[in-house]
Amino acid sequence: MPVCLVIGVPGVGKSTIMDVLKAKYPDKIKIVIYGDYMVDIAREEGLVRHRDEMRKLPTDVQKDLQERAADRIYRESLSFGGVVLVDTHGFIKTPNGFFPGLPERILKLLNPSFTVLIEADPEEIASRRAKDETRERDVELEDLIRLHQELNRMAAVTYATLTGCNVVIIRNEEGKIEKSAKELAKNIGVA
Amino acid sequence: MPVCLVIGVPGVGKSTIMDVLKAKYPDKIKIVIYGDYMVDIAREEGLVRHRDEMRKLPTDVQKDLQERAADRIYRESLSFGGVVLVDTHGFIKTPNGFFPGLPERILKLLNPSFTVLIEADPEEIASRRAKDETRERDVELEDLIRLHQELNRMAAVTYATLTGCNVVIIRNEEGKIEKSAKELAKNIGVA
Amino acid sequence: MPVCLVIGVPGVGKSTIMDVLKAKYPDKIKIVIYGDYMVDIAREEGLVRHRDEMRKLPTDVQKDLQERAADRIYRESLSFGGVVLVDTHGFIKTPNGFFPGLPERILKLLNPSFTVLIEADPEEIASRRAKDETRERDVELEDLIRLHQELNRMAAVTYATLTGCNVVIIRNEEGKIEKSAKELAKNIGVA
Numbered sequence: 001m002p003v004c005l006v007i008g009v010p011g012v013g014k015s016t017i018m019d020v021l022k023a024k025y026p027d028k029i030k031i032v033i034y035g036d037y038m039v040d041i042a043r044e045e046g047l048v049r050h051r052d053e054m055r056k057l058p059t060d061v062q063k064d065l066q067e068r069a070a071d072r073i074y075r076e077s078l079s080f081g082g083v084v085l086v087d088t089h090g091f092i093k094t095p096n097g098f099f100p101g102l103p104e105r106i107l108k109l110l111n112p113s114f115t116v117l118i119e120a121d122p123e124e125i126a127s128r129r130a131k132d133e134t135r136e137r138d139v140e141l142e143d144l145i146r147l148h149q150e151l152n153r154m155a156a157v158t159y160a161t162l163t164g165c166n167v168v169i170i171r172n173e174e175g176k177i178e179k180s181a182k183e184l185a186k187n188i189g190v191a
Numbered sequence: 192m193p194v195c196l197v198i199g200v201p202g203v204g205k206s207t208i209m210d211v212l213k214a215k216y217p218d219k220i221k222i223v224i225y226g227d228y229m230v231d232i233a234r235e236e237g238l239v240r241h242r243d244e245m246r247k248l249p250t251d252v253q254k255d256l257q258e259r260a261a262d263r264i265y266r267e268s269l270s271f272g273g274v275v276l277v278d279t280h281g282f283i284k285t286p287n288g289f290f291p292g293l294p295e296r297i298l299k300l301l302n303p304s305f306t307v308l309i310e311a312d313p314e315e316i317a318s319r320r321a322k323d324e325t326r327e328r329d330v331e332l333e334d335l336i337r338l339h340q341e342l343n344r345m346a347a348v349t350y351a352t353l354t355g356c357n358v359v360i361i362r363n364e365e366g367k368i369e370k371s372a373k374e375l376a377k378n379i380g381v382a
Numbered sequence: 383m384p385v386c387l388v389i390g391v392p393g394v395g396k397s398t399i400m401d402v403l404k405a406k407y408p409d410k411i412k413i414v415i416y417g418d419y420m421v422d423i424a425r426e427e428g429l430v431r432h433r434d435e436m437r438k439l440p441t442d443v444q445k446d447l448q449e450r451a452a453d454r455i456y457r458e459s460l461s462f463g464g465v466v467l468v469d470t471h472g473f474i475k476t477p478n479g480f481f482p483g484l485p486e487r488i489l490k491l492l493n494p495s496f497t498v499l500i501e502a503d504p505e506e507i508a509s510r511r512a513k514d515e516t517r518e519r520d521v522e523l524e525d526l527i528r529l530h531q532e533l534n535r536m537a538a539v540t541y542a543t544l545t546g547c548n549v550v551i552i553r554n555e556e557g558k559i560e561k562s563a564k565e566l567a568k569n570i571g572v573a
Contacts, residue, residue, distance in 0.1 A: 032438065091351070097305065097359035097378050100351035107352070114479065151358065154348035160473070160482040161489070161544070162352070168479035172403035187479050282542070288496065288550035288569050292543040298543070342549065345539035353543070 002113030003155040007090045011129040020181040028082035037069035070109035090152035115156045193304030198281045202320040211372040219273035228260035261300035303356040306347045330356035384495030393511045402563040410464035419451035452491035472534035494547040497538040504528045513568045
């Protein structure tokens, strides 16, 4: 019943891979979106009515919600017979730099067996993110994505040392989502 | 009143950027040189008279001074209304390898909100370090600078996980110090 | 009497360098193979008769053996007058991703003064690993080795922050083992 942190930059195809895995192995896989657990707990306590109100909460309250979500996810994973995939973030890009999604105290509550990095070619990710039909490459965006992926990788290594979890790196190539999902399944022991 | 660790290899322009920021926002910025605090405390206690004597102190005494400097910096930051920029080191290049400037216990005392990496092109840094007028590139030195910057970046990621601080990366391009200072100001919330 | 962790991917020449160093400085160097200590303790307690039985032990027992090996290595290093080189792993490549060889609790028991990374060109390592006489390059293997070395480097940085140890990087170029051993000796203070 391992907890498996799943990390990847926006546009890398993280959710799709998890959904494919869940469809293939419905009884063995549970997908948990970390942020949703925080919203649920905040709602239960009447702190917010809508998700949008979360960011207005004082930092201390947010930190407390973050810890309680981690604790709930870990406890739920104990009663689930398969693998709990936690959809979360290594670093989140903000106007004030890269915010660490998983500080030490949260990691130790989640007690993961795996940290999975979903990675892809920065050029492919950049073109997926582009909404318009221009075919021009955005080299600056590609550099940012490259940096973001590098920081996530470094973060995963720190998680491994702090919690003893394995690091799994899945390369999600354009149009090969089935292959990526299969490789992930094999690595985390559901296939 | 956040503590903001500022890290960069020698010759990257770290001090200059901090000075420009201090000149722009004199009331909002305080620059603290970590090593100076250690010397001050050692002097107050009669352990040394000159900075040069610091390295002769037993390792235990040096470690103790390092902790007390961290504690003093953090306490002073609480009474300062702006951002305290701590001029410090990720790794220090020594004849015995890279020495970590900020081990866990010091980080947790400093309790930073930001770790700022000042980075630049290794070729530019190497040429700034060269004292003579030769225009020949020193590729070995450039490789060393590239490695040093990479290790500092990895260190910053570890700090983020251990303390919850954001990671800000400022690219200090040759002759664009004003731009770098502006970007830093925006990221740490003083502009 | 420092503990010095020595890390490198299979085929990098780690054991050879340590043996050369031991031959040069027999009284100043002691080589400790981390895994052997675990087997020894397991044998002493009648848990296994052969090394092959180790992997069949329950995870809890393995973790306990890992801690007791670390504790024994550290205690033995205190009575040894020279440098204890601990032959160990940053990450171990497994079918379930990269397994961290040195989690936090082990690191803190070992209390190292140095983490030494033995690195080499991925192309050279790949060709050393190839058993047949083909001269064709295996680019996929090279990429894997490059990744493995990168993760080990990131791990070493985490160790430095968690334990305060220095990071020493030794480039082991093809056919220059004496040079690598000399450089290592200088860095860890035996030469």
